[in-house]
Every structure is written in structure tokens, then in C-alpha cells.
Amino acid sequence: MVESWATLGVDLHLEPAAARGLRRGLTDALRDAVRTGRLAPGTRLPSSRALAADLGIARNTVAEAFADLVAEGWLTARQGSGTRVAELATMPPRGGGATFRHRPPERPAYDLIPGTPDLAAFPRTEWLKAARRALTTAPYHALGYGDPRGRPELRTALAGYLARVRGVRTDPEQVLITSGFAHALRVVGTLLRARGVRTVAVESYGLDTYRGLLQQSALATPALPYDELGTDTRALTGTGAGAVLLTPAHQFPMGTPLHPDRRAAVIDWARRTGGLVLEDDYDGEFRYDRQPVGALQGFDPDRVIYFGTASKSLAPGLRLGWMVLPAALAEEAAAAKGGADTAGALEQLTLAEFITSGAYDRHVRSSRLRYRRRRDALAAAVGARAPEVTVTGIAAGLHAVLRLPPGMEQSVVQAAAWQGLALNGLAFHRHPEAVAEPLDALVVGYATPPDSAWAGALDALCRVLP
Incomplete structure (x- = not known):
């Protein structure tokens, strides 16, 4: 008997849009059928042979469409079980509408959100040694409420370290210890408002959390515009800004250093207008293929407020950050912070000992090697398995930007979530008022997964790339 659509198993009504090409049209039609609930979770689909005969198209076209949707997480394919709709949809509450609502797993299997180091690699043994030495030698009054600027031991250690490693020009009296960057930005927001500043220019790409903190200070x-040379600081003229927040050593998230001409332009603007540059040096110690870019603060310590934390180099849970302030602002910033220290004295003493003993340098160097290996593995895997994707912003830092073909960002981010992979698209970091042409890209943090999970995270990432 000649086989026909009537004898080949499960009926499936699809209307691929021919104008989009057979494979793309079929993929879109199947995806829409799952998204709208016409194909319920667990539904077994016809074989590629059966569906091809039913639609009058090549079997390879159907097989390729199935493969695309498996990679995106809409379908699953297992030997002996056929191709089925993935168990990813839940019916809405009764009376809540007739469509399905897709949701990713409650807890991602792999975390590639940038901003956190490999916490499994925290140097516990060396940290305990430093804590023991610090506590043994600390004077009893170190356990009191303390100077609101922070422990002098830590301010002294940081002044020396930052001068040696980042080219920062300061002394301990100008260092203010905070409980992280967000806390520091709140303090500076209070200071700026008290000085009559009403506008702080920011970069086109960054964290909305930090914009929000500044906005909370009214x-x-x-x-500011962004192009291939980085943030265009020349555009500060005419904004009315009294300060600007930048990530000059390694722009977050684009991953490029601020061009020397742009660095000179922002210092010139600050000198001409009396403005302040807020320099977020969030991962300045991690560079791989180039010489380190020194801190902008070294060009003009009187016009730059420098921010740093232990969040990327050690762990955010330590809640330790610092500001290096112009001498004229040090007392004002301390007053804006409040009348008591906000970071734990023991943590401050331990970090001071960790730095002065050389343990911090050793840890940063070993971390740099480990993260470089991960970065190299990421670039090699994407190049081999997703040649249409370009890996950028990888000369330094703890994340990479993966440039996607136009129009692909949202679908890839969704596919990643359904695969249990947490990551951000570039649009997540885009300022709502940015004027540059939007780019389709992923921002992939490669530092967070522990070593035991890195290979699995990288494989999951490559499965969802176009």
C-alpha cells in the first residue's frame, strides 16, 4: 500500500509561512503551536518522515527544524521515545486565560550571570591564617565602634596596594572603607546632592541597579553615547552633569578599555567645569592579553573618586569596598557615610593582613590563570560550535560579550533559561535613553561556575547558540 498522510500516525495541523523559507517557516510554526498551548507538554510529535510527507517537504527540512527546537528547549528528543514537547509549560489558573505560560527551572543548573567570582575557589586556608594573625595582634580597641572611615590598618594596606598595582595616587587619609560598591555610591550620591549636583552622566551600557541608586539621591x-572607541566622554559638554560614572579600565559590559583620547577628554572636562569622575574599577586586576590599564585616578587625584571592592577578587559576601577620594572631599564623604564604621572590624583587619602578607597578590595571580583558561575554552568552543557568533571583550575581566546574528538575542536568552542556564542579553544592560543602534549579544560571566561545573555550563551554552 502506498503511504500517505492518512496512514503515517499522529495528525498535526501546521501552516508554515513559506515566505520565511521552509525550515524557518516550519520552525516558527511549531514554536508557535507550543507557545500558544496547541501542543501540550509531553505531546509526541509525528516522525520527521511522517511530517515531511504530510507537508510535502523534504525530510531533512523537518529533521533540522526539530533539531533547532530541541536546542532552544521547546522539544526533547530521546532514543525510543521520539520527539516530544518539552515539559516546560504550565496551565494558567482557571479563568486566567487560554494560553500557556512558559517558565524556566526555578533554580538554574548553571549560572553565567556576570558579577560573581568562583566562590568555590575562595582561599579559605590562607584567609583563616590571615584572620588568626590579625586577631592575635589587634589592639583591644579595634573591636569597638571605630572610625567611620574604616580601620587604619586596611586603609594603609589599600593605599600601598592600589598605588603599586593600579597607579592610584593617595594616602590612607583619603581612603574610605564601605560595605561594597552600592554603599559607596549611596554615600557619593548624598555628597553630590549636598554640593548642588543634580545630574550624573552614565554609560549607555551598565547596571540599572547603579543608575537606580543615583536616582534615589534625586x-x-x-x-553618554557608545561606539567602537568606548564611551564618548566628549559628549559630556552640554549635559549639565556635575559628575560622570565610568568603568574606564574595562567597560561593563562591553569589555573595552576607554580610548586614551576619551580618557584625556573626561579629565579635561572635569578640570574645566569642576566636575567629578566616579571611576568604578570593578575588575581592574584581571587582564590577560594586554598590559594593565592604569586607574584614571592617577591622571588627576583631585577630580576623580576611585571605587574598588573585594567582590570580584575574593567574594561579595565579605561586604568590603573602598573609595579613594580627593583630599578636599575626604571629610565630607566620611560625614555623609555616618558616625560609625559600617564594615566588620575583623574582616577589615583580616583583609589588611591578607594584603600585606602577599597572600592577596598570590590569590589574584592564581585566579587570573584559572579565569584565562576558562576564557580560552569559551572562545574555542564558540568558534568551533557556533561560527556565526563573535566573542569580544575578552582581553581582561571575568565576562565575555557574544555578538549574535541580528534578531537572535531574545530567543537565545529564552532558550538558555529553558535549558537551565542563567545569563543576560546585552539589552538587559542597555540604558533606556541610549541612542546607539542596539546590538544583539549575550553577556556571559565565565567566572561563577566552580571548576567541576564549567564544562557542563560551556556545553549548555553552546547548545543554545545559533
Whole structure:
């Protein structure tokens, strides 16, 4: 008997849009059928042979469409079980509508959100040794409420370290210890408002959390343009800004250093207008293929407020950050912070000992090697398995930007979530007022997974790339 659509198993009504090409049209039609609930979770689909005969198209076209949707997480394919709709949809509450609502796993299997180091690699043994030495030698009054600027031992250690490693020009009296970057930014927001500043310019790409903190201080946050040379600081003229927040050593998230001409332009602007540059040096110690880019603060310590933390180099749970302030602002910033120290004295003493003993340098160097190996593995895997994707912003830092073909960002981010992979698209970091042409890309943090999970995370990432 000649086989036909009537004898080949499960009926499936699809209307691929021919104008989009057979494979793309079929893929879109199947995806829409799952998204709208016409194909319920667990539904077994016809074989590629059966569906091809039913639609009058090549079997390879159907097989390729199935493979695309398996990679995106809409379908599953197992030997002996056929191709089925993935168990990813839940019916809405009764009376809540007739469509399905897709949701990713409650807890991602792999975390590639940038901003956190490999916490499994925290140097516990060396940290305990430093804590023991610090506590043994600390004077009893170190356990009191303390100087609101922070422990002098830590301020002294940081002044020396930052001068040696980042080219920062300061002394301990200008260092203010905070409980992280967000806390520091709140302090500076209070200081700026008290000085009459009403506008702080920010970069076109960054963290909305930090824009929000400035806005909580009633500060406007207009976006500066971004291009292949980085943030265009020449555009500060005419913004009315009294300060600008930048990530000059390694722009977050684009991953490029601020061009020397742009660095000179922002210092010139600050000198001409009396403005302040807020320099977020969030991962300045991690560079791989180039010489380190020194801190902008070294060009003009009187016009730059320098921010750093232990969050990327050690762990955010330590809640330790610092500011290096212009001498004229040190007392004002301490007053804006409040009348008591906000970071634990023992943690401060331990970090001071960790730095002065050389343990911090050793840890940063070993971390740099480990993260470089991960970065190299990421670039090699993407190049081999997703040649249409370009890996950028990898000369330094703890994340990479994966440039996607136009129009692909949202679907890839969704596919990643359904595969249990947490990551951000570039749009997540885009300022709502940015004027540059939007780019489709992923921002992939490669530091967070422990070594035991890195291979699995990288494989999961490559499965969802186009």
C-alpha cells in the first residue's frame, strides 16, 4: 500500500509561512503551536518522515527544524521515545486565560550571570591564617565602634596596594572603607546632592541597579553615547552633569578599555567645569592579553573618586569596598557615610593582613590563570560550535560579550533559561535613553561556575547558540 498522510500516525495541523523559507517557516510554526498551548507538554510529535510527507517537504527540512527546537528547549528528543514537547509549560489558573505560560527551572543548573567570582575557589586556608594573625595582634580597641572611615590598618594596606598595582595616587587619609560598591555610591550620591549636583552622566551600557541608586539621591542619569572607541566622554559638554560614572579600565559590559583620547577628554572636562569622575574599577586586576590599564585616578587625584571592592577578587559576601577620594572631599564623604564604621572590624583587619602578607597578590595571580583558561575554552568552543557568533571583550575581566546574528538575542536568552542556564542579553544592560543602534549579544560571566561545573555550563551554552 502506498503511504500517505492518512496512514503515517499522529495528525498535526501546521501552516508554515513559506515566505520565511521552509525550515524557518516550519520552525516558527511549531514554536508557535507550543507557545500558544496547541501542543501540550509531553505531546509526541509525528516522525520527521511522517511530517515531511504530510507537508510535502523534504525530510531533512523537518529533521533540522526539530533539531533547532530541541536546542532552544521547546522539544526533547530521546532514543525510543521520539520527539516530544518539552515539559516546560504550565496551565494558567482557571479563568486566567487560554494560553500557556512558559517558565524556566526555578533554580538554574548553571549560572553565567556576570558579577560573581568562583566562590568555590575562595582561599579559605590562607584567609583563616590571615584572620588568626590579625586577631592575635589587634589592639583591644579595634573591636569597638571605630572610625567611620574604616580601620587604619586596611586603609594603609589599600593605599600601598592600589598605588603599586593600579597607579592610584593617595594616602590612607583619603581612603574610605564601605560595605561594597552600592554603599559607596549611596554615600557619593548624598555628597553630590549636598554640593548642588543634580545630574550624573552614565554609560549607555551598565547596571540599572547603579543608575537606580543615583536616582534615589534625586540625581538625573542621562546616557553618554557608545561606539567602537568606548564611551564618548566628549559628549559630556552640554549635559549639565556635575559628575560622570565610568568603568574606564574595562567597560561593563562591553569589555573595552576607554580610548586614551576619551580618557584625556573626561579629565579635561572635569578640570574645566569642576566636575567629578566616579571611576568604578570593578575588575581592574584581571587582564590577560594586554598590559594593565592604569586607574584614571592617577591622571588627576583631585577630580576623580576611585571605587574598588573585594567582590570580584575574593567574594561579595565579605561586604568590603573602598573609595579613594580627593583630599578636599575626604571629610565630607566620611560625614555623609555616618558616625560609625559600617564594615566588620575583623574582616577589615583580616583583609589588611591578607594584603600585606602577599597572600592577596598570590590569590589574584592564581585566579587570573584559572579565569584565562576558562576564557580560552569559551572562545574555542564558540568558534568551533557556533561560527556565526563573535566573542569580544575578552582581553581582561571575568565576562565575555557574544555578538549574535541580528534578531537572535531574545530567543537565545529564552532558550538558555529553558535549558537551565542563567545569563543576560546585552539589552538587559542597555540604558533606556541610549541612542546607539542596539546590538544583539549575550553577556556571559565565565567566572561563577566552580571548576567541576564549567564544562557542563560551556556545553549548555553552546547548545543554545545559533
